[in-house]
Amino acid sequence: MSLLELTDVHTYYGESHILQGVDLAVEESEIVALIGRNGVGKTTTLRSILQLTPPREGTVRFKGEDVTGDSTHDVAGRGIGWVPEERRMFGYLTVEENVRVAVPPEADFEAEREYVFDLFPDLERFREKEARNLSGGQQQMLAIARGMVGNNDLLLVDEPSEGLAPLIVEQVVDALREASAETTLVLVEQNFPLAMDLADRFYLLDHGTVVESGATDGVTADDDRIRRYLSA
Ligand SMILES: Nc1ncnc2c1ncn2[C@@H]1O[C@H](COP(=O)(O)OP(=O)(O)OP(=O)(O)O)[C@@H](O)[C@H]1O
Numbered sequence: 503m504s505l506l507e508l509t510d511v512h513t514y515y516g517e518s519h520i521l522q523g524v525d526l527a528v529e530e531s532e533i534v535a536l537i538g539r540n541g542v543g544k545t546t547t548l549r550s551i552l553q554l555t556p557p558r559e560g561t562v563r564f565k566g567e568d569v570t571g572d573s574t575h576d577v578a579g580r581g582i583g584w585v586p587e588e589r590r591m592f593g594y595l596t597v598e599e600n601v602r603v604a605v606p607p608e609a610d611f612e613a614e615r616e617y618v619f620d621l622f623p624d625l626e627r628f629r630e631k632e633a634r635n636l637s638g639g640q641q642q643m644l645a646i647a648r649g650m651v652g653n654n655d656l657l658l659v660d661e662p663s664e665g666l667a668p669l670i671v672e673q674v675v676d677a678l679r680e681a682s683a684e685t686t687l688v689l690v691e692q693n694f695p696l697a698m699d700l701a702d703r704f705y706l707l708d709h710g711t712v713v714e715s716g717a718t719d720g721v722t723a724d725d726d727r728i729r730r731y732l733s734a
Pocket residue numbers: 515518520538539540541542543544545546547690
């Protein structure tokens with residue numbers, strides 16, 4: 503049984519048929535990258551998993567259970583964390599307060615704080631700093647930390663390297679590697695070499711379906727089967 507399984511998922515925004523039968527599976531402790539041009543449905547796939555935009559057809563299974571049509575709150579509560587593209591944090595709250603608001607009421611805040619600060623010691627140094635005063639890389643790290651809170655078994659990360667300078671991207675990659683020792687990762691990533699470097703496997707999307715997939719080992723952007731879907 504796979505940790506996450508999407509079968510023939512069709513998702514719409516109004517009348518726009520965005521996902522047109524997505525099939526994918528993610529095994530425990532893997533890092534899986536979703537790649538493809540702008541607008542092919544990568545973010546929509548993450549939204550479909552979380553039931554933020556529930557699929558109209560097909561099924562999403564997590565830990566063997568069909569979660570299609572469940573509330574996002576319930577799906578997340580089963581152990582799925584989300585790091586949205588826009589990072590969504592509270593700018594006027596400190597790093598520590600941002601972690602605090604991510605901790606579910608029933609969880610132990612002290613334990614969760616220790617867990618994320620152990621994982622990301624840089625954040626501990628900035629714990630009193632307001633999130634709006636962090637650098638882009640530090641904000642991304644905080645967003646990842648917030649996604650890790652609650653002992654999630656799966657973390658969905660949307661465009662972690664977007665808008666970051668190369669040196670900062672390296673820090674974020676390190677943070678994701680730290681995270682992956684603890685949890686399974688599915689990431690949407692536009693930076694193709696980075697996606698191949700970080701992930702174990704990839705799914706290449708085009709027009710709302712998976713057109714290629716496999717191990718990332720040795721795959722380059724020059725690969726014919728990749729190039730025709732990535733170049734404009
Ligand atoms: N809320 C929405 N309402 C209507 N259409 C949407 C909405 N969000 C996204 N779309 C459209 O759905 C399609 C897929 O978007 P999606 O964000 O999943 O693409 P993506 O592969 O993640 O690309 P990007 O890197 O641009 O985010 C696009 O054509 C986009 O314009």
